[in-house]
Amino acid sequence: MKRNKIMITGLVILLLIMLSTACAGKNTGSDNSGTASGDSAETSASASDNKQRVVKSTNGDIRIPTEPKRVIGLSVVYPEFLYALGVTPVAVQNYHQDFPSYLEEGLKDALKTGIAETPNFEAILSAKPDLIIAPVWWSEKDYEQLSKIAPTVLLPQRDHWREELLDIAEVLDKKEQAEQVIEDLHQQEADAKAKLDTLVGNETVMYMMIMADQLIIYGENIDRGSFIHKVLGLSPVKEFPQNEKSISISLEKIPDYNPDHIILQLDDESNEKVQNRYKEMLDSSLWKNMTAVKKNQIYMMNGKEWFNLGMSPLADSSAINDVLDAFEKKGNE
Structure with a gap:
């Protein structure tokens, strides 16, 4: 009887040791290998990446990633909107080979896809976007192909960049x-x-663009002219037709618009025809006899830098600095 009690006690102790070892082995294996915790972390991260929400577009409700990491904005202005919101697009449609200075550093790694009427779908695909945003007027015809690459949100056409x-x-x-x-x-x-009012006062300002085949003056009823005359408050020449957005003039007509100051741009600095027309104007006695020229109040602006003027907060902000710098430097001469 005593012997049986000893055997039973021994078996109980042995079972307890085995259970303890099994439990310890299970815990140790998980902690040392990291497999269990690693799988859990990966699952959690994957679940986070796959989180989605529904947004409205002109094509109805679209399901997109909650936190998209690789975004593309189509048209030449949407990348600027994205960057203004702190989102660096992974690919952009570009008109000029080089970005304007205010985007040069921020978009240096963005893939340039050009600005052809039909998007470079292969380049867009290679950028591996997880979200594409585009204005309906620009990308509605390409929606089917774009949506095969990534969730694509088309947004309505707006009258002002603030709404966009x-x-x-x-x-x-x-x-x-x-x-x-x-x-x-x-x-x-x-x-x-306020600063320009102090520098310029009521003196007139004309905003002029030299193109390959014509000279353009912008009035206050178009984005560019509105920026100069309404936003910055610079007085237009009285001779400009109030119901026109812009007018094309010949060299012979320049004396008809004789402002105190001229903001001048070349449409494309690399274009030979533009350069020839510019030189022809500079050599003309009609140009040399203008008030702004005699007073040395001509302000050259870079066409590429102002490409999206009136259509983007970044472009407008940069242009404000350009105008202020130009007028302040002339005022200090």
Whole structure:
């Protein structure tokens, strides 16, 4: 009987040791190998990456990643909206080979796909986007192919860039950032307008573009002219037709518009015809006898830098700095 008790006690102890070893082995294996915790982390990360939400587009509700990492904005201005909201696009459609200075550093790694009427689908695919955003007027015809590459949100055509910016911000859940961008630019505009009023006062300013086959003057009823005359408050020449957005003039007609100051741009600095027309104008006695020329109040602006003027907060902000710098330097000469 005593012997049986000893045997039973021994068996119980042995079973307890085996259970303890098994439990310890299970815990140790998980901690040392990291397999269990690693799998759990990967699963969690994967679940996070796969999280989606529904946004509105002109094509109805679209399911997109909650936190898209590789975004493309189509058209030459959408990349600027994205960058203004703190999102660096992985690919862009570009008109010029080089970016304007205010985008040069930020978009240096972005893939350039050109600006052909039919997008470079192969290049867009190679950028591996997880979200494509585009204006309906630009990309509706390509929606089917774009949506095969990544979720594609088409946004409505708007009358002002502020509305476009807010539309994109709604998609990216960045409404506060968009409102801050708008507020900051509004303050910059107000400050610049006050400084220019001190520098220029009521003296007239003409905004002129030299193109290959014509000279263009912009009025206050078009984005570019509105920026100069309404946003910055620079007085237009009285002779400009009030119902026109812009007018084309010949060299012989220049004396009819005789401002105190001229903001001048070349449509394409590398174009030989543009350069020839510019030289012809500079050599003309009609040009040399203009008030602004005699007073040395001509302000050259880079065409590439102002390409999206009036259509983007970044372009407008950069142009404000350009105008202020130009007029302040002349005032200090």
